[in-house]
Amino acid sequence: MFNAKNHLENVILPYWNSMKDTENGGFYGFKTYELETLKDNEKGCILHSRILWFYSNTYLTIGGEDNLANATHTYEFIKKYCFDNVYGGIYWMLNADGSVKDPIKNAYNQAFCIYGLASYYRATKNQDALALAYRLFECLETYCKDDFGYKEAFTQDWKAPVESAICDQGVVAEKTMNTLLHVLEAYTELFLADAHPVVGEALAKTLEIAAHKVYNPEFVRLETFFDSKMGSLADIHSYGHDIEATWLLDRGATVLEEVISKDSGKHAYYSKEAFEIAKETLSYTPLVAKRILEVAFDGEALNNESRGEIAESKGQGKEHIDTDRIWWVQAEAVVGFVNAYQVTKDEKYLEAAKKIFSYIENVLTDKRPGSEWFWAVSKDGKPDTHGITEPWKCPYHNGRMCLELISRGFDK
Secondary structure: OEOHHHHHHHHHHHHHHHOEOOOOOOEOOOEOOOOOEOOOOOEEHHHHHHHHHHHHHHHHHHOOHHHHHHHHHHHHHHHHHHEOOOOOOEOOEEOOOOOEEEOOEEHHHHHHHHHHHHHHHHHHOOHHHHHHHHHHHHHHHHHHEOOOOEOOEEOOOOOOEOOOOOOOOOOOOOEEHHHHHHHHHHHHHHHHHHOOHHHHHHHHHHHHHHHHHHEEOOOOEEOOEEOOOOOEOOOEEEHHHHHHHHHHHHHHHHHHHHHHHHOHHHHHHOOHHHHHHHHHHHHHHHHHHHHHHHHOEOOOOEOOEEEOHHHHHOOOOOOEEEOOEEHHHHHHHHHHHHHHHHHHOOHHHHHHHHHHHHHHHHHHEOOOOOOOEOOEEOOOOOEOOOOOEEOOEOOOHHHHHHHHHHHOOOEO
């Protein structure tokens, strides 16, 4: 049905195996469009958290001692260099040799490290990895969480807020949908790994915020940037984040229900709202997937985003649609539409996923030896000249697409 395992084993894994830094540890953080590996450039902690997740889950899904060895290689790098053993949490950016370049503490970054560590624990049962994940969970809950959601970023000592690295679209926001989504993703993985009731309640709270503050039922979309009390600040419809959110929210709600149901003795730890929010989540995510199919899929790929949708509906401006085919957006669209097909049994979602996967293989994948996926391709087929690897571009989205297709039984 999908050529996922072949794509994983012949495109993504060979590329990332070649990016392993055997001298300084971890993985090289940059490869240019011209395919030059910049070995002396910085290394993102978020890059390594995502790589840890990727190799851990590749091992869990298809096995392979090399995959487990690369997961352990990444874990050792994170443990040695990314953690701040004075103030807690992990740094934002390192130099090539592992020394600290940028010590800012982003909530988004802490969440991804939990995601990777919890997955590594699931693959290895390494208790130290689980303990590190809980240290980061405490940082998020102690320093970042308030009555309305999760604050974005802080100085190294967590005492003063700073502008987040993910507020990069001309909007200065105190909270974002993107951070909340990946806190939810991290808590889902941690709860799946260890089923601690405190994590379960925190997961339920993220689902509640998503349903009641982020989801806009009038326009059937998720809002993106917020003030301190989760008031929306921007008229942006992020198609990629919406389709990604549909299946991540579904997974969080399903894991919450399933783990609680397996042990009736733990029910007393959970609020009634934890059960109710899981059901509410599963009721609105299919609506979001349907809207994305209607407004963002053009028959071959998913457009990137819309700006001014609400303004135009009120006669206050003109909507602009960005039609670039961003790499991660296409990967998440495949998973999101396959998930929508599994939920609704409507063939239109499966057909859309097949078309996007074909586009990925035929257009978005860079066929040059030693490469992987382009950062983006314009609607007329011209590749973007962003680097093939940089701190944001790693095997998290495209590798996960393959792993999800395999684990869901959609690999041919």
